[in-house]
Amino acid sequence: MIIGLTGPNAAGKTEVGHYLKARGFEYYSLSDAIREEAAKRSREITREVLIEAGNELRARFGPGVLAERILQRLEPDRNYVVDSIRNPAEVEVLRRRKDFTLLAVLADRTIRFERSRARGREGAAAQTLEQFALEEERELQSKDPASQQLVATQQLADVTLYNNGSLEELHVQLDTLLPRLMRNFPRPEWDEYFMSIAKVVASRGNCIKRKVAAIIVKDKRVISTGYNGTPRGARNCNEGGCPRCNSMAKSGTALEECLCCHGEENAITQAAYHGTSVKGATLYTTLAPCLLCTKMIINSGIVEVVYNRDYALNERALSLLRECGVALRQYRV
Secondary structure, eight states: OEEEEEOSTTSSHHHHHHHHHTTTOEEEEHHHHHHHHHHHTTOOOOHHHHHHHHHHHHHHHOTTHHHHHHHTTOOTTSOEEEEOOOSHHHHHHHTTSTTEEEEEEEOOHHHHHHHHHHHTGGGGGGOOHHHHHHHHHHHHHOOOTTSOOHHHHHTTOSEEEEOOSOHHHHHHHHHHHHHHHHHTOOOOOHHHHHHHHHHHHHTTOOOSSOOOEEEEEETTEEEEEEEOBSOTTSOOGGGTOOHHHHTTOOTTSOGGGOOOBOHHHHHHHHHHHTTOOOTTOEEEEEEOOOHHHHHHHHHHTOOEEEEEEOOTTOHHHHHHHHHTTOEEEEOOO
16 A cells, blocks of 8 residues: 655654554655755755755656656555655656555644744744745645646645644544555455466566466466476577577467467466366466467366457467357456
8 A cells, every 4th residue: 555645844744654654654755856866966955955856857857757766666565655745747656556545734834834943954944934935835836747736736635634733633633544544455356366466477488489377266266377488397498498489480380390388288287287176267367378278278177268468369269268168258457
C-alpha cells in the first residue's frame, strides 16, 4: 500500500509520515530529490531555493518526474508513505499503483505559520506571517504545469485530515483512519495473481526468440511451472543450444530444427516427472498454446486454459480446445 501526503507547508505531513513509519511503512519524500539537486548546485537550502529547484526539475523532465523517480523504488509487497506531493502529475504517476491513496493534511494558516517558525527549517524562523502567506500563494495558485499546484493536488485527495490541534489529537485521528485505509487494501483477483506468477516464471526462459511460461493450478494452488527452453541437460538456447532460434528463423518456419520445449509442455512434463496429477486443473500461460501443446493439454486432463497474449498461428489450436470441451479464455494483466 502507498499513502501519499499532500498539503500546505507545516500542516503536519511530516508528523503523519513519522506515525506511519512507526507502524512499518517505509518513508519517502519527493522533497528529498529536490534537496539533493540543490545540494549538487552548492546552494543554501531555503524554502525558496527548494521551490525553484523543484520547478526546474519538473520543467526539464516533466511535471511527474519526482514521483517517477520514487515509484521505481517501490516494491509491490511493502507499505510506503510518500510525502510532499505538490503537483497533480505526481498523483497521476503514483495512481499507476492500484494500492495508492492520497491523503491531504490541512491546517489553518496562522497555526502553520507558528509551527513553521518553531521548527526553523530553511529560513522560516526569520519570516513574518505576510512573507509566509506570499510564498504560499505561489504554491497554491500557480498555473504553470511544471510548478507546485497545491490547490489542484489537494482536490485529488481521497481523504482529508484537518490538523489544527495537538500532536496527540493528530494521533487519535490517525488511529481511527489507518485501520480503515488498510482494510481497503486491494488484493489481486485470482486470475491476476496466477498470471502474474506465470510472467515471473517466463523471466527464467532461456529461449532467445521469446520468453514464455505456463503454470498449472489446482484448488487455487500452483502444482507445476514451466518455461520455454532446451531440454534438461542440453545446452541452453541462449548459449547457442538451439539451431533454429540462433539462426533467427522467421516465425512459423524451420520448426523441425527447434530444440526448445514450450512453457506449457514443460509445465505438464514437470508434473509427470514429479508424479503430480494435473487432471481437472487450470493452466495459465503467457502466450496462447500451439497445436502440439494443445494436444498435450487435452490428453493430460487439464480442463481450463487461461492465456495472456494471442498470436496469429494458433487459431486451429484454440478451436481444438473448444471442440474437446476445454474452457478457454484470455486474461490480460
